[in-house]
Amino acid sequence: MVIFVEEMNPMTSNQYLTTTSYTLLEKGTVSCQSPSNIALVKYWGKYGEQLPKNASISFTLSNCHTKTTLSYERKTSEGFDFEVFLNDHKEDSFKPKIQKFFERIEAYLPFLKEYKFNINTTNSFPHSSGIASSASGMSALAMCLIALENRLLGAPESISEAKKQKASFLARLGSGSACRSIDGPLVVWGEHQNIEGSSNLLGTRYPYNVHPNFHEYQDTILLVDKGEKQVSSTVGHNLMHEHPFAEQRFQQANNHLSKLIPVLKEGDLSAFVQIVEREALSLHAMMLTSNPYFILMKPNTLEIINRIWEFRKETGSSVCFTLDAGANVHVLFPKEEREEVSQFIRTELTSFCSKGEFIEDEVGIGAFLL
Ligand code: DP6
Numbered sequence: 001m002v003i004f005v006e007e008m009n010p011m012t013s014n015q016y017l018t019t020t021s022y023t024l025l026e027k028g029t030v031s032c033q034s035p036s037n038i039a040l041v042k043y044w045g046k047y048g049e050q051l052p053k054n055a056s057i058s059f060t061l062s063n064c065h066t067k068t069t070l071s072y073e074r075k076t077s078e079g080f081d082f083e084v085f086l087n088d089h090k091e092d093s094f095k096p097k098i099q100k101f102f103e104r105i106e107a108y109l110p111f112l113k114e115y116k117f118n119i120n121t122t123n124s125f126p127h128s129s130g131i132a133s134s135a136s137g138m139s140a141l142a143m144c145l146i147a148l149e150n151r152l153l154g155a156p157e158s159i160s161e162a163k164k165q166k167a168s169f170l171a172r173l174g175s176g177s178a179c180r181s182i183d184g185p186l187v188v189w190g191e192h193q194n195i196e197g198s199s200n201l202l203g204t205r206y207p208y209n210v211h212p213n214f215h216e217y218q219d220t221i222l223l224v225d226k227g228e229k230q231v232s233s234t235v236g237h238n239l240m241h242e243h244p245f246a247e248q249r250f251q252q253a254n255n256h257l258s259k260l261i262p263v264l265k266e267g268d269l270s271a272f273v274q275i276v277e278r279e280a281l282s283l284h285a286m287m288l289t290s291n292p293y294f295i296l297m298k299p300n301t302l303e304i305i306n307r308i309w310e311f312r313k314e315t316g317s318s319v320c321f322t323l324d325a326g327a328n329v330h331v332l333f334p335k336e337e338r339e340e341v342s343q344f345i346r347t348e349l350t351s352f353c354s355k356g357e358f359i360e361d362e363v364g365i366g367a368f369l370l
Contacts, residue, residue, distance in 0.1 A: 013108075013169065013201050016108045016166050016169050016170075017107065017108055018108070018109070018110065018149070018153070020153060022110075022111050022149075022152040022153060023152060023153075023154060024074060024111060024114055024152060025072075025074075025151060025152060026073070026074050027071070027072060027073040027074065028071070028072060028151070029069055029070065029071045029072070030069070030070050030072075030144045030147040030148050030151070030369070031067065031068065031069040031070070031144070031369070031370035032067070032068055032140050032143035032144045032147060032367055032368065032369055032370060033065050033066070033067045033068075033140065033367065033368055033370055034065060034066055034068075034136050034137075034139040034140035034143055034181050034182070034366070034367035034368075035060055035061045035062055035063075035064060035065040035066075035136055035139075035181055035184070035364050035366065035367070036061045036064040036065065036066075036125075036131060036133075036135050036136045036181065037058040037059060037060045037061055037135055037177065037180045037181050037184075037187065038058055038059050038061060038219055038322060038324065038330050038332075039056050039057065039058040039177065039180070039279075039322070039324065040057050040058060040059065040260065040275070040276050040279060040322065041054075041055070041056050041057045041253050041256045041257045041260065041275075041279050042056055042253065042279050042280075042282070042283045042324075043056040043176055043177060043189065043190070044236065044237060044240060044249070044253075044283050044286055045237055045240030045241075045243075045246060045249070045250060046176060046237050046240075049104065049173065050104070050172050050173050050176055051200045051201075052176060052189060052190040052200060053240065053246070053250045054190055054249075054250040054251075054253035054254050055188060055189065055190030055191060055192035055195070055198060055253065055254055055257050056177075056180070056188070056189050056190055056253065056257075057180075057186060057187065057188045057189075057206065057257055057260065058177070058180045058186070058187055058189075059184075059185060059186060059217055059219065059332075059363045060180070060181060060183065060184030060185055060186070060187060060363060060364050060365065060366050061219060061361045061362070061363065061364055062361055062362055062363065062364030062365075063124060063359065063360065063361040063362070063364075064123075064124060064125050064131060064136065064221070064359060064361050065123075065124050065136050065140075066121055066122070066123050066124075066133060066136035066137045066139075066140040067121065067122050067124075067140065067370065068119060068120065068121045068137070068140035068141055068143075068144050069119075069120045069121075069144075069370075070117060070118070070119055070120075070141070070144035070145070070148065071117065071118040071120070072115040072116070072117055072148060073115060073116050074114060074115060074116075075114070075115060075116045078113070079113060080099060080102045080103075080112060080113060081113075081115075081116040081117070082095075082098065082102070082116065082117040082118070082119060083117070083118050083119070084098060084119045084121070085118065085119065085120045085121065086121055086122070086123075087121075087122050088120070094137075097134070097174070097175075098119070098141070098174075101138065101141070101173060101174040104173040104174075105142075105145070105170050105173050105174075108166070108169075108170060109145055109149055109170070111148075111149070111152055112145075119141060119144075121137060121140065121141075123136065123137075125359055126226070131221065131223075131326075131328065131359075134174070134175035134177070134178060134233075135175060135177045135178045135180070135181050136178075136181060137175075137178075138171050138174030138175040138178035139167070139168075139171040139174075139178040139179070139181035139182055139367050140367065141171075141174065142167045142168075142170040142171035142174060142178070142182070143159065143167050143171075143182065143367045143368075143369070145167075145170065146159060146163050146164075146166055146167040146170070147159065147369055149163075150163065157369065158369070159368075159369060164182050164183060164366075164367075165202055165204075167182050167367065168180075168182040168183065168202040168203045168204075169201050169202040171203075172189070172201065172202060172203070175233075176189070176237075177189075179202050179203040180203040181203075181366065181367060182203060182366050182367045183203060183204075183205045183365075183366040183367075184205075184363060184364050184365040184366040185210075185215075185217075185363040185364065185365065186205070186206035186210060186214075186264075186363075187203040187204065187205060187206065187366075188203065188204055188205075188206055188257075189202070189203040189204075192254060192257055192258075194257070194258050194261060195207065195208075195257070195261075206264075208261060208264070208265060209264070209265045210264050210265070211264060211265060211266060211267030212267065213267035213269055213334050213336075214264060214267065214272075214334070215335070215363075216335040216362055216363060217332060217333070217334060217335065217362065217363050218332065218333050218334070218335055218337075218338060218341070218360070218361070218362050219330050219331070219332055219361045219362060219363075220330075220331045220333075220341075220342070220345055220358055220359070220360050220361070221328055221329070221330050221331075221358060221359045221361060222304060222328060222329045222330075222331060222345070222349055222350070222352065222353050222358045223328055223353050223354050223355075223357040223358060223359070224298055224300045224301050224304070224327040224328050224329060224352060224353060224354060225298050225300075225301075225326065225327035225328065225354060226354050226357075229296060229325065229326055230294060230296070231287070231294045231296065231325075233325045236286075236287060236290070236294075236325055239286075239287075239290035239291070239292075240286065240290075242291065243286065243289070243290060243291075244289065245285075245286065245289060249282060249286055252282060253279070253282075256275050256278070256279055259271070259275055260272070260275055263275065269318035269334065270318065272318075272320070273312075273318060273320040276320050276321075276322050276332065277320050277321060277322070279322065280321060280322040280323040283323065283324075283325070284296065284297055284323060287325075296323075296325060296326050296327055297323070297327055298327040300327070300352035300353075301323070301327045301328075301329055303352050304321065304329045304331075304349055304352050305321055305329070307348050307349060307352075308320065308321050308331065308349075311344050311348070315340070317333070317337055317340065317341065317344075318333060318334055318337060319331060319332070319333040319337065319341050319344070320332050320333070331345060331349070335362070342360075345358065
């Protein structure tokens with residue numbers, strides 16, 4: 001059977017609508033792996049349909065990833081039909097977010113209601129680690145759906161650059177930061193006047209020179225608090241609407257991104273450290289000054305930050321920290337310093353981690369088919 005896509009909504013991003021016809025296959029599976037990412041300049045505040053209030057940039061990670069297998073089977077019933085499994089166990093708590101995702105992307109993948117889906121995911125990191133799984137999870141699902149679309153279009157299995165862009169565009173509609181996980185090692189999301197090709201609709205690979213100091217950058221994630229966050233990112237983003245410092249914050253983030261361009265080019269590690277740490281603390285300052293206000297850092301988050309500052313002062317190291325919307329600390333450092341910093345982490349920082357746990361990661365290349 002063939003379905004034609006006629007509807008062209010001028011309000012949507014037309015280039016991602018499919019204009020050719022699909023040949024609907026009976027059933028099958030596709031599998032993808034997609035990593036998490038860590039923002040250097042943070043996305044915090046959005047408008048419209050998942051559009052960022054400021055541009056952000058992140059390192060794509062490697063070891064922290066989600067593997068998703070999407071099984072599809074033709075159905076005749078109406079509406080979306082899917083089940084979600086995490087480590088082979090049904091996970092109904094993920095369903096509302098995926099339902100919303102399907103509703104948002106249906107215009108771009110009009111075959112979605114033709115199939116019953118089983119979405120099987122596993123994370124390389126513990127589910128209750130407080131690590132954002134929405135970026136890796138949503139980007140992995142978006143890649144699977146693009147792989148399926150390729151099949152239905154009779155296109156080659158491999159994901160072209162154009163299809164990666166569509167995957168990023170779709171992933172954004174599942175979770176904003178997920179659009180930065182499809183590609184790597186450095187991805188920008190959000191229109192920025194100094195970054196060619198940057199877009200609010202999808203993540204794009206950072207297009208300028210990056211000094212070898214930043215190649216294979218290391219990120220050790222210290223698991224300070226593995227519980228559920230008290231305030232979700234979605235709620236936090238919404239609190240930026242009435243926030244007294246919102247406009248200054250969006251301006252600051254865009255300025256930080258401008259400043260990062262020469263820093264990345266010249267390999268200026270000390271300027272990098274200043275920008276990255278200021279970004280992390282500004283993000284949390286927004287939380288501290290929201291209405292209602294909230295605090296996601298824990299006492300051990302601050303302990304770790306202070307130890308990093310002391311270590312840097314004593315040794316001249318370029319190690320620095322960043323935070324996402326939680327208590328865990330991402331410890332960033334150049335590969336050159338791996339030995340010294342790993343030693344420092346093991347001897348001085350792991351005692352502040354829940355059960356002494358941490359994850360060693362480094363920059364990676366993004367999502368791929370399995
Ligand atoms: C603090 O992408 O999780 O990690 O779009 O509502 O799903 P939604 O939010 P999400 O926000 C992530 C915010 C952040 C900063 C960042 O990754 O840029």
